[in-house]
Amino acid sequence: MSVQSVRAFLAQHAPDISIVELDVSTATVELAAAGHGVTPGQIAKTLSLRVGDQVLLVVTRGDARLDNRKAKAAFGGKVRMLDAGEVEQITGHPVGGVSPFGLKTPLPIYCDVSLKAFDEVVPAAGSTHSALRIAPERMAALVGAQWVDVCQELG
Numbered sequence: 001m002s003v004q005s006v007r008a009f010l011a012q013h014a015p016d017i018s019i020v021e022l023d024v025s026t027a028t029v030e031l032a033a034a035g036h037g038v039t040p041g042q043i044a045k046t047l048s049l050r051v052g053d054q055v056l057l058v059v060t061r062g063d064a065r066l067d068n069r070k071a072k073a074a075f076g077g078k079v080r081m082l083d084a085g086e087v088e089q090i091t092g093h094p095v096g097g098v099s100p101f102g103l104k105t106p107l108p109i110y111c112d113v114s115l116k117a118f119d120e121v122v123p124a125a126g127s128t129h130s131a132l133r134i135a136p137e138r139m140a141a142l143v144g145a146q147w148v149d150v151c152q153e154l155g
Contacts, residue, residue, distance in 0.1 A: 002093045002126035005102030010132070013142055019125045019132050027096030027128040029062035036122050036131060039063075041153075044115060044123035044139065046098040048082040048091060051075045055082065055090055059100050059123060059139070060112035064151040071150040074110075096128040100143045109145040111136065114153060 010017050026032035033040045043062030071079040084095045092104030100109050100123060115121055115136035122131045123139065140147065
């Protein structure tokens, strides 16, 4: 269902964007970057988080990590990652393939400002073997995301 829900979302809202499905897994940032021929930073990873009773998604660059202090300030409380079962149950996407598109449950979506460093990013498309290429600003606009500064770059 997952890739199909992303495909249906794109057909309705962005028919010019196609999903790229690879024969190799893209479940980690490193695998995805190698598979799609981009830098790890261009992989737009989607983090599934809970703040109190609220579940939300944060899309950030692949070579960044959540800054707990910034996230607490931005979201008004302590942030914790959802476990794999919760992620799939709520988003409809498996861990390693979570996409901000085609969600099972409508969720608030945030894009970290670090994505703006790139003209094109590669978010997953609902499975560990699928993704798409899109400008970060267009991705945010399509999913109604707010821009936040909640991550720090690694390295």
